[in-house]
Amino acid sequence: MLKTISLSATLMIFWLLMSGIYTPLLIGLGVVSVAFTMIIVHRMNIIDQETHPTHILLNLPKFIVYLFIDLVISSITVVKLVWQVRKPITPTFSTYKIKLKTDVAKVIYANAITVTPGTIAIDLNGDEITVHALVKEGIDDLLTGEKETKVRQLVE
């Protein structure tokens, strides 16, 4: 029930921000659209921890700040490698085990790896993840497990 309310509130806020025209007709149309969406979602029975993860909301700002700093640092590293003609790149392909349990945590972790330039998560099989990195240091950084800890803090 709580999730239904929070999802419809999110959808309504999204509608209001997107439309920008606040006449009774358009707001009314928004309400009808949200109600219709909620009926469909309810019939499909797909609201749960996975599709509407409200439990991570509190820890989200901290994680986004961490991810943004990581993204800036690794972008600068890759741009340096682009312009430094002499420095050789060391593309590394490696598979290692992760300790994250839930699917949501694994997906967030894999996407966090891919969104930072210099590392791409290619495959995820059970608890084994395959990562391709532009330089070997990229893999070494991941193997220290800092990112994994941050993701665990986010979802738990």
Next chain:
Amino acid sequence: MIIDAISWFCLMLGCFFCFSGGVGILRFPDFFTRMHAASVTDSLGAILILVGLMFQAGLTLVTVKLAFILLFLLLTGPASSHAMAKAALHSGHKPMNSNTSDDAAKNSASGGDVSNP
């Protein structure tokens, strides 16, 4: 005036990152390494350009819409690059490993790009 300066600083820096991404795509030796270069363009390049545009727009609904564009770009970017990398790997495209990368890097250092067959 100051806001204009910050905005232009962000836009120029974003342009530089996008341009570097493009140069990286041409310069790096194989498919996977080129993808790393491309991901600079759609992460930091896109962030800086959109933030620069947000400063231009000020505190309006346009800024909110730009923020949504940024959010969806950052959510879909990893998904598409993951899909590309996995498709390449599945269709038998072997990534070059560290042992051969030294030679390739030397080649690319001495004269333009080296494409992996």
